[in-house]
Amino acid sequence: RAKGEGRDCYRIFTRDMDESVRMRGSIEEDLRSALATGKGLYVAYQPQVAGRRIVGVEALIRWQHPERGLITPEQFIGVAEETGLIGRLGEWVLEQACLASLLWPKIYVAVNLSAVQFRAADFADRVLAIVRETGAVPQHIQLEITEGVLLGEDAMVIDALRKLRAAGLKIALDDFGTGYSSLRYLRRFEVDKIKIDRSFVKHLGHAADSAAIVSAVVNLGHAMGLTVTAEGVETDDQRRFLAKAGCNEMQGFFFSQALSEGDVAKLLKSRGGPRGKIKAAA
Ligand code: C2E
Ligand code: MG
Ligand code: MG
Numbered sequence: 001r002a003k004g005e006g007r008d009c010y011r012i013f014t015r016d017m018d019e020s021v022r023m024r025g026s027i028e029e030d031l032r033s034a035l036a037t038g039k040g041l042y043v044a045y046q047p048q049v050a051g052r053r054i055v056g057v058e059a060l061i062r063w064q065h066p067e068r069g070l071i072t073p074e075q076f077i078g079v080a081e082e083t084g085l086i087g088r089l090g091e092w093v094l095e096q097a098c099l100a101s102l103l104w105p106k107i108y109v110a111v112n113l114s115a116v117q118f119r120a121a122d123f124a125d126r127v128l129a130i131v132r133e134t135g136a137v138p139q140h141i142q143l144e145i146t147e148g149v150l151l152g153e154d155a156m157v158i159d160a161l162r163k164l165r166a167a168g169l170k171i172a173l174d175d176f177g178t179g180y181s182s183l184r185y186l187r188r189f190e191v192d193k194i195k196i197d198r199s200f201v202k203h204l205g206h207a208a209d210s211a212a213i214v215s216a217v218v219n220l221g222h223a224m225g226l227t228v229t230a231e232g233v234e235t236d237d238q239r240r241f242l243a244k245a246g247c248n249e250m251q252g253f254f255f256s257q258a259l260s261e262g263d264v265a266k267l268l269k270s271r272g273g274p275r276g277k278i279k280a281a282a
């Protein structure tokens with residue numbers, strides 16, 4: 001009996017594994033064809049707010065899968081990274097974001113980059129080529145990187161970041177505080193902005209330590225001449241705390257979800273700014 005149960009468990013386990021391997025395989029295949037046909041993939045833009053103004057938007061990839069419906073980036077960015085598809089995917093998003101930035105000359109567009117993309121020797125040149133070919137203003141493009149990119153403190157990565165910044169692009173350190181040695185990276189790498197991870201913002205108001213961390217990060221960022229953005233702002237209490245702490249920019253569902261290109265344009269056009277349509281960050 002016990003033996004039988006064990007065998008059943010084993011069977012269920014392998015069945016689950018098979019299913020997950022099959023799923024990844026099919027995601028890879030479908031992603032490949034989505035990239036080739038341009039069908040199903042699109043970019044949504046989430047506003048970043050300073051005071052009453054939208055100062056930028058973050059480009060977030062979306063995939064409307066023919067059978068599975070809307071798939072979140074968490075479900076396919078990993079597959080794209082493992083299969084090497086992230087190179088093409090990342091460049092496609094960057095190109096879309098650069099083209100969109102031409103429509104919105106007063107704000108910046110931020111694009112997420114995967115650590116895997118940085119491993120290509122010509123990475124910075126490819127980014128700069130896309131910026132040039134689309135006609136985007138380099139100063140209006142921000143690249144969001146995570147500590148994973150900086151891990152190992154690779155000379156190639158440092159050179160790539162220098163080159164991109166020298167060309168006028170801004171670098172933001174995303175999900176700040178969730179990595180292993182955030183402070184070390186701040187000293188070692190030239191970045192323009194830190195984005196406080198939403199896990200800290202989430203616990204503001206009911207965890208004193210999160211409030212202390214957030215305040216300290218804002219002060220640290222300012223002392224180093226960096227812009228500090230908070231992500232995942234969902235409530236007015238969080239907004240108020242962050243404003244009081246001196247956080248420069250905020251992003252989150254309290255202000256707006258990620259929007260279509262058309263809806264961003266409408267939001268920016270309303271009264272020449274977001275006033276009235278979007279809540280003030282500070
Ligand atoms: P991220 O760069 O930290 O992006 C912020 C994520 O938080 C987005 O999820 C956004 O929809 C979500 N978010 C925004 N405001 C709130 C809020 O108030 N509350 C909560 N709970 N969540 C909020 P999304 O779009 O699902 O993206 C997840 C992650 O996938 C991103 O995290 C980023 O790491 C990655 N990603 C998205 N697009 C791309 C891309 O084009 N390239 C790469 N390499 N990664 C991407
Ligand atoms: Mg990001
Ligand atoms: Mg983030």
Ligand code: MG
Nearest residue numbers: 175197198231
């Ligand atoms: Mg995050």
